[in-house]
Amino acid sequence: MNTTNPKASIWPHVAWTYLLFWYLTSTTQLLLSTFGITSFEGLKDTTLTAVFWLIPILLLPKHTKKVSAILGVAIWLFALPAFGYFLIYKQELSQSLIFIIFESNKAESSEYLLNYFTFPILFKFIIFSIIPIFIWKRIPNHLAISNKKGYVFALIILMLFIAHPIKKAVMVGKASVAYKNLNKHLVSAPPWQLILGYSNYQRELKEVESFLMKFNQTPPLDNFSELKKPSPTTVVIVIGESSTRLHFGLYGYHRDTNPKLSAIKDELSVFKHVYASRPNTIESLEQVLSFADQTNPDLYKTKPTLIAMMKQAGYKTFWISNQQTLTARNTILTTFAKQTDKQIWLNNARAQNSYSFDEKVLEPFSETLKDNAEKKLIIVHLIGTHMSYKYRYPKSFDYFKDSKNLYAGLSEDKIQKINEYDNAVRYNDSIVYDLIQRLKSTNQHSMLTYFSDHGDDVYDSNNHEFQGRNEYSPTLPMYAVPFITWSSKDWFTNDLLKNSATLDRQYSNADFIYTWSQLMGITYKGFDQAKSIVSNKFKDYPIIVGNPYDAKSLKKLEIN
Structure with a gap:
């Protein structure tokens, strides 16, 4: 033709x-x-x-x-x-x-x-x-x-x-x-x-390098000291994604979404009232992994990050991520990760709506545990229960399929969305459990802390009409996050973790760096025990949510 x-x-x-x-x-x-x-x-x-x-x-x-x-x-x-x-x-x-x-x-x-x-x-x-x-x-x-x-x-x-x-x-x-x-x-x-x-890679990389240069120029913490620990010591921070504790069986949810963590509940410190300060990953972790908070949101730019603090204490640091890396949204988070000594990137998806199961982190985590450094910090960043929920778990975890124990009068679409979310939570449960077991098997002086960056409202509020997150219309599920710690029997601050009164305290995870410092036995000029949930000097305070760059949006989170 x-x-x-x-x-x-x-x-x-x-x-x-x-x-x-x-x-x-x-x-x-x-x-x-x-x-x-x-x-x-x-x-x-x-x-x-x-x-x-x-x-x-x-x-x-x-x-x-x-x-x-x-x-x-x-x-x-x-x-x-x-x-x-x-x-x-x-x-x-x-x-x-x-x-x-x-x-x-x-x-x-x-x-x-x-x-x-x-x-x-x-x-x-x-x-x-x-x-x-x-x-x-x-x-x-x-x-x-x-x-x-x-x-x-x-x-x-x-x-x-x-x-x-x-x-x-x-x-x-x-x-x-x-x-x-x-x-x-x-x-x-x-x-x-x-x-x-x-x-895009070149443009975002330049931004990362610019941020990283500023981070590296930040002076170290003054009057810095760390209590001596047994050797080797391995500490792990597992960062979840979009997981509200309101859907965790471990926290009383009416569905069995945490069969594995519930089975080892006696080994865990389950903090009952921890809240994210912001309902988006980047903004939340800018505070969680630094001295920034709702009052001073830019402190991550001028004071050392948690990773810099741990490196100052002599820890070899690792970042294992199943999140997207170099995107316009993730630039600053990638910069945090690049501060570590070694990064392992496992998710190369262009869009969030694609499969990248968190089981990817398990083998790299096991390999990292074998590193012979005397002191190690491993940060594991999961994709967790991020929307769309159906992409977050394999078919073998398609466990919840009906409307049993759900709110009355829900549409089929809402029932399906809740089932997908609860299946994702149940799969996340198996991943966190597996990470704990792998750390436990090393028989090292060790501790693992798991929390989610923020939650998601999955038709839990507003007459079961809303799903997702909106910083300007905050609801409890967006901010109520799981906060769980496992530690070896010889962990030197176990007395702080096993205090039942401590587990009932109301806490903003924006102040996580102070809690982590105390659990690590690290002190420095500016360390504030009143902001550590495990301190006997802890002071209760309201949970302030909203955009700190927009004062009119800041408000006390309605918890009851």
């Missing part, structure tokens, strides 16, 4: 041309969504952005076959890495992965390539590459369309393509919003996937 009847409709030819570009840009996203690895968001984006490649065809209709071949080959080359990565890892190529690749050494990268570049993979590459050739053969040498009409249609496509980003920019009043919106939708499709991914 290399000749064209001028009287025939051009649209079948346009359709074949579009199909070529759609195939090259969308096949990997189609596979990812079909296998349930990601949501259909990426496929939707690539399906829409494939239309963009019709613009050169419409501008040069007399060279349709030649232009489509040149563009097709270019897009094919950029599509191969993402397709190959799917074949090998059943995951999406993303900005986070680019970060991980550049954080790895060349030997590791070469080892992966040699290990996985097999004949079956090569065969699938060949099939992937042959199909577009057959599609291309159906494309005519030229489109029977006048230059004027071609320009008009090309302009229409361009305007439709940029209309939404421009509208968003106008609404917000910032031109950069248009770029961010385009970036968001283009980054799932080759060639933009690699081009924008690398560009």
Whole structure:
């Protein structure tokens, strides 16, 4: 079909041309969504952005076959890495992965390539590459369309393509919003996937390095001392995600969401009334992992972080993360992680709505426990029960399936959402339990503390009508978080952890660094025992929530 009847409709030819570009840009996203690895968001984006490649065809209709071949080959080359990565890892190529690749050494990268570049993979590459050739053969040498009409249609496509980003920019009043919106939708499709991914990586990395330089220039804590401990000593902080204790069986929830932690309840210190100060990961952890709080939210920029404090005490520090790494939102958190001596990144998903089960952290955690440093701090950052909840647990944990013991009158959609959340909590229970058991098996002088960065309201309040988080309309489930500590029998501050009166105290986790300091036997100028939940000098105070940069939003959390 290399000749064209001028009287025939051009649209079948346009359709074949579009199909070529759609195939090259969308096949990997189609596979990812079909296998349930990601949501259909990426496929939707690539399906829409494939239309963009019709613009050169419409501008040069007399060279349709030649232009489509040149563009097709270019897009094919950029599509191969993402397709190959799917074949090998059943995951999406993303900005986070680019970060991980550049954080790895060349030997590791070469080892992966040699290990996985097999004949079956090569065969699938060949099939992937042959199909577009057959599609291309159906494309005519030229489109029977006048230059004027071609320009008009090309302009229409361009305007439709940029209309939404421009509208968003106008609404917000910032031109950069248009770029961010385009970036968001283009980054799932080759060639933009690699081009924008690398560009975003470079931009975010510069921000991280800028923050890291400032962090490293922060002077150490004055009058610093630490009580002597047995050797080796290993301490672990496990940071959960979006988990409200109101859905924890360990805290009295009416469903058995914590079968494993409940089985070792006598070994745990379960703090009953701990609250996050803010309902979003970054803002919450800026306070939890530093001296910042609701009154002084910027102290993380000028005073040492918890990681810097532990390094000052001589601990070798590790960060194991199943969260996304180098994204615009996660820049500051990645900076916190980069302060540690070693980071292990396990989640390279582009979007949160994709599978990356927390069991990924278990083996790296076990390997890190084997490190022969006399004093180690290991921070494990879980994806926990982050929305969308159905992506947070494997099928074997699809335990809650009906409305038993739920609120009366809930719609099917709400029942399903609650069941998915409770299944995610039950899976999270198994992960935290497994981390404790692995630490326990080392027989070291050790302690593990688990808490969530914030909670989620899963139709628990507001007449069971609300799900999610809203800092300007705070509810208890958004802030009520689990706070659990396990320690070896010889842990030197066990007397503080086993005090039942201590476990009943009301506490904002924004002051975590003071509690952690006391549990570690660390003191310094500015250490405030009144802000340590395990101190006999602790002073009760109201839980203040809201945006500290917007004084009008600050309010006392209604706990009862």
